[in-house]
Amino acid sequence: MVKEAFKYSNGKTKRELVExxxxxxxxxxxxxxxxxxxxxxEIDPNYDYKKLRTEQN
Structure with missing residues (x-):
């Protein structure tokens, strides 16, 4: 598992990986x-998340 963790980390030592x-x-x-x-x-009953999604470009 340590070898696999090193694949996904840019750590140089085991100590660094564990930290x-x-x-x-x-x-x-x-x-x-x-x-x-x-x-x-408390959620605003007029909150329209769908509208906000379409307004973002």
């Missing part, structure tokens, strides 16, 4: 789960 993997792991764990936000955000 980057741990940084990604911690960042992913810190990220809030969108399901935890249910009921905490």
């Amino acid at each position: 980057r993997a741990l940084q990604k792991f911690v960042a992913n764990r810190k990220r809030k789960d969108v399901r935890d936000l249910i009921g905490t955000v």
Whole structure:
């Protein structure tokens, strides 16, 4: 698995590879789960996401 990880990384050492993997792991764990936000955000009933998509070029 380490050889495969080196294919997708520009890391030079195993230590570098492990540090980057741990940084990604911690960042992913810190990220809030969108399901935890249910009921905490009020959505504007007039919000039209489809219109916004067509306005962007």
